[in-house]
Amino acid sequence: MQDLFETELWQGKTVADLLTLEFLASAAGSVIAAIAILLLGWVISSWLQHRVENLGKRHKHLDEMLFEFLASIVRYVVLGFTVLFVLNTFGVKTTSVVAVIGAAGLAIGLALQGTLSNVAAGAVMLILFRPIKIGDFVVIAGEMGTIKQINLNYTVLADLSNVQVIVPNSEVWGNVITNYSVNPTRRAEWTFGVGYGANLKTAEDIIRSTIMSDERAHTDPEPFIQVNNLNDSSVDFLVRVWCSADDYFAFKADMTRKVKEALDEGGVDIPFPTRTIVQAAE
Template sequence: MNFLENMDLEVVAEELVTVLTTYGLDVIGAIIILIIGNIISKSVPKTVSALLNKRNVDQTVVNFLGNLTRASILIITLLLVLAQFGVQTASLIAVLGAAGLAIGLALQGTLSNVAGGVMLLFFRPIKIGDFVEVAGHGGTVKAVNLFTTELATGDNVQIILPNASVWGSSIKNFSFHPTRRVDLVMGIGYDDDMDKARDLMLSLIEADERSLKDPAPMVVVSELADSSVNFTVRIWCKASDYWPLKFDMTKKMKEAFDREGISIPYPQRDVHLIKEDD
């Protein structure tokens, strides 16, 4: 016998009317919430990404924050849909919060590195190509990622630092400013002419095109040491010229002192022998 022939059509119709009356508006409301949530989850991240790109924020941070914004909107949309059907979302949020706390405690080291990476990429105290000293290491920045920062030392050794230690320590960035100051200490003998030595060093500095006129170079007597009269030499130059100028100027000053008969004394000590009478 056909199933439909035994079915009470009036009862089925009444049940359908009851269901539609009870849940119809909820279903329609949930569909509207899903549609609006989906539209917002696509448009808001794009707006956030556009604003960050205008501020020249690193693309890694832009992608990360865009995905985080979209995920947050979708979670809120899901909670609103559940609330539309009378589900108590407060308890669900509490459960999700507890789970999130447990996961956060288990991954606190990793999450702190992510947080450090976001701060480094957003505020950009360092960038690729900078020579820095950070967390007890020095080198050229090769990469700044969400979890780690990569450096290369002067002899091209790779150093991988967790971002939490980079952001949590002092950063000395030698490449941040366009100019740097070369500091030298040159010593001459006590019998040598100080004014002649000073003029000679200034002439060498002024003849080198890499030395800047503003700020002006400085050559001053800074110390009467045990074996020599010491000059402090300060020369401003472009950051890229720092090491070449330092090395060249040290060599040129030594050669000029030799030509002009100005001595660079070795460390010496006077020893007085006291002869006791027998």
């Protein structure tokens, strides 16, 4: 630490020397130069950050999230060199500064292991390996929502009620990630029950025509519509039809209602649990 303060600016100076106009002018010049370097470094770092970010935005085949991460690294590297230049302006030996920063960094790293694990998960695992990206609809650590932001420390989701959910990156990488946005198609599945007295061929035809007449239903792969289970009070049809991932929720909800209405119109009985209460004779 002693070398840190043995600078050309004040080394060997007495109090009288420090009060001379020559020394004050020299100190003022160093301060002005330092401010100028700081401003220049700030402007250059911001300009480079935006240039790198815009590079990812201009080209659709490049990952925007990765370039945002690289832009942050570029910015902090430039600011770090700017600080070293400022210290050099005052005559501070930068080698001593680097040694002090290294020792402080080790102590801070030991104290902030949890935070650093989030940074490692965000910087290395999530950003470089890219299992998820902004705009994906996912389930992470039990939270379902759309990814709005991924940074070094945490991932931000908007849940189904548009409420912000913040998940630490160590929790994101350390848990199972269910990503509904990766594949372009999904398979919707329903179970429709009809009464034992119903004509199964008629019921199957109604279910098939109702669902497959919807433009969102895919014919390839072929739909699966078969009797799957014989319950106590119903014969269950298992129905599996493929659709676009973006249409999944609306398609499934719409078909649930339309098939029920179609079965009613076709005179197909849809059973429901009934209970008979018999009063014991006195």
